[in-house]
Amino acid sequence: MSFHSLIRAAAAFGLAAAASVAHADGVGALQQFVTEVKSGRASFTQTVTAPDGKRKKTTTGTFEFQRPNQFRFSYAKPAEQLIVADGKEVWIYDPDLQQATVRPMDQALGATPVSLLAGGDLSKDFTLKALPAANGQEWVQATPKRNDSGLQSLxxxxxxRELASLEIVDGFGQQSVMQFSGVEPNAKVPADRxxxxxxxxxxxxRQP
Structure with missing residues (x-):
């Protein structure tokens, strides 16, 4: 998976997000999530499907974040991988290969799910649209305003009252579906994480 795909996947953090009114849609829930949830952690299961729909890969891991723009995203075995952002730089570390890639934060984010959920300006980077309810969930579509985001859909x-799923289709037609559990909104996450x-x-x- 590419650097940009991993950064997009790192956005997948399902924290509790209260709806402001009884009939609030996905847009309202997302806006309140960004406003009220400043930190937290969760476990995830990610299923990536190839553009042809035939090849699938499922992984699990954990995610932690602290606004603005600090996060830690960890894939579990057998394909361990770690993504850490300190607010200035984003690191991707592969322990099996003993390789690490580092890039400035402002070059790594932009109109990605990480900027949307970990401190981005919704109105600046995305156009939001409420979608019909399906599978017991209220849905919102976030369309990047930049053409170079590398996303087909989000x-x-x-x-x-909980953000439960994230569906991403990248520019090559690869689909990533994230499901979340054990969510802890506004959890106190140690700075060294x-x-x-x-x-x-x-x-x-190092990448420019």
């Missing part, structure tokens, strides 16, 4: 599903120091012997590549 949808978020709220189940009751958002710092990364490459282990000795790591091959580090």
């Amino acid at each position: 949808k978020l599903g709220f189940k009751g 958002f710092r990364f120091a490459p282990p000795p012997g790591t091959d580090v590549a």
Whole structure:
């Protein structure tokens, strides 16, 4: 999975988000989530489907974040991978290959799900549209205003008072579906969770 795809996947953090009124739609739930949830953690299951619809890969992991723009996204075995953002830089570390990639935060985010959920300006980067309820969830579509976002579509599903699903289709037609559990809105996450120091012997590549 590419650097940009991993950053987009890192947005998938299903924290509780209260609806402001009884009939609030997905747009209202998302806006309140961005306004009121400042930190948290959750577990996830991600299923990635190839553009031909035949090949699928399922992984699990955890995600933690602290606004603005700090997050830690960890894939579990057998394909371990770590993404850490400290607010200035984003690191991607592959322990099996002993390789790390680092990039400035402002170059890594832009109109991505991470900027949407971890501190971005909704009105600046996205056009939001409420979608019909389906599968027991209220849905919202977020369309990036930039043509170079690398996304075909981005949808978020709220189940009751909780952001439960994230569906992403990238520019190549690959679909990623995230499902969340064990959500902890506004959890106190230690500051050192958002710092990364490459282990000795790591091959580090810096991207502009």
